[in-house]
Amino acid sequence: MSKASTGQTLRFRTSPSRENGRYCHPAGRYPNRHVSVGAGRLLAGLLLLSSCLGQSCDLGPLFDGGFTGGDVLGFRPDDPSSGDVSNDPVNPAGDADSTAGLVADAGEAMTVMEGQEVVLQGSVSGGESLSLTYLWKQIAGPRVLLMGTSSLTPKFTAPPVLADSVMTFQLTVTAGTATSSDTIDITVINVLSPKITLTASPKEGPAPLQVTFTAKSATISPLPEGTYTWDFGDQTATAEGLTVTHIYQTGGTFTARLCLTLPPPQNPEPISAEIPVTVTAAPSGLRQPQWPLKTSRSLYTDEQIAQLRRLATTDPVIMGMRSSAKSHADKWIGYTNLQLRDLLPDSRVCRAFDVSAKGCPIHGTAVYEYGTYPWKLHPTDRFRVICPVGGEVYPSNDFDAYYRSGMTNASLLTGKYVDSGRGYVAPDGEKYWFVAYACHGNWANNWLPAVTHLAQAYVLTGQRVYAEKAIVMLDRIAEIYPAMDYDKQSRYGEMSSAFYPGKILNRGWEMQTLRDLVLAYELVFDALTDPGAVSLPWRSAADIKANIEANLLEEALDVLAGWQDGSSIGIRQNTLIHTMLVRQHGPTASLLEQLLNSPGSAAEQQGINYALHNLVYKDGMPHE
């Protein structure tokens, strides 16, 4: 388009609307067909258009679709440098005198395909007797390498684009002190589409699931500036950015969509891409607190805690405890809160403290030469075990991936020793509970002790990060605790015809670890109530307290009260008392009365005063 010549022509251009814009603006925010507006001066353009309509205007070859209802005509004024407002569309020939008849012509606008070789065809009129120099440069659009910028016919290869995009090149001709400039628009048609792909990490997992979304392109790097708007498909607020994170609170399959709007003069129609995310709902049945929430530490005073913390820097014994707790707790500090939360599987993953009475499928009972619980836990796969004899790893399938699929993707159950959670079944019918053994072993040896170590490290060092990690784990355990049922979710539960008591673990193990969890909650409690209270993206401090107190403490009181387990008399009462005291606002007195003096409906249920007489004084050694 010539700017400085008299008798100039003006060209207007429309581009077709695109189907892929529909998602991004379903409410019809882009009801019209659009054209690019070089300087954003639509109003000036329309003013000029109205004055132009009475004259001879060349609307150009691109303007061939005719108008339909709703068309918006834009105007792209000539653009000598930045395409900015310095251009005066009302007086387009304003500086013609300074060029002394010299007129540059950058050629006719072109439409090309991605990857196409393009030769620009510049020309010049006037200044015939002078020595002319030419300079081409690109002033807008996706950048290209322009070859031969001091000739009249430079070349470039049309770049890959995300959407039909306009590039603007400027030719400046200089003759002595006279110069003339002209620009040309090259529209690059998007041939290969889509170019944007989305990644979601993780793509699946149990709720609440935090997912990081990223937009990428195999052909265009870095992705251009623009407005990247994400809709996560779960009726929540959108977010903007090349990379965003979102927490899915409920189960379901969601389609996350990116809507990218490129700035003009690139195609103003939005570009969209999408990716599915599968969120599995955790087993439900969560409880609400039945008594007022805990308001302070109730087993230890703040003075006792402060005294302990002082001793941890002066008393050799307490200093030793401090360093031991720290050394155990420090490995858990390396986890992010989300990783830590994600580490603890829900009740769908069974537990077992023995793989099989027959030992190893290959080495048989030779494994028991390595102890009562001989299998080694895999160092990096929480659901695999290693045979102590041959070092082989079981099961053959990636159970973790299967769990993350919501335990639904059967194509992940591959290999010779497949365990879908309730054991690999050998040809002779024997079951080998590899996954359950790994799960039980990790709960008993790693995950549950971690909570205690973290809480102790917090009390002894005062470092908040230990409390935070302990709270993340307690919060997660509370959330999955009501659905935990060892009787229905374990090898022993399956083998036993009678009720086999337990939640995460079985019998006395459960009762002892439960007491440890309750004590850990007491130790970190101030980190949930003081001015800098720990809160998590998925739960406020108040909700964390309610979750732990209802779903861990109150659930524990209910189930332990009913258990009859002769092998753990005393432990059960001990855990019940600790739990009630830490819970603080429950009916502590009546529970204590019952634990001490109830005659009991069964031998295991009698109060301590009766039990001491009946089971110890008379019998000498109760049960075990």
Ligand SMILES: [Zn+2]
């Ligand atoms: Zn083996």
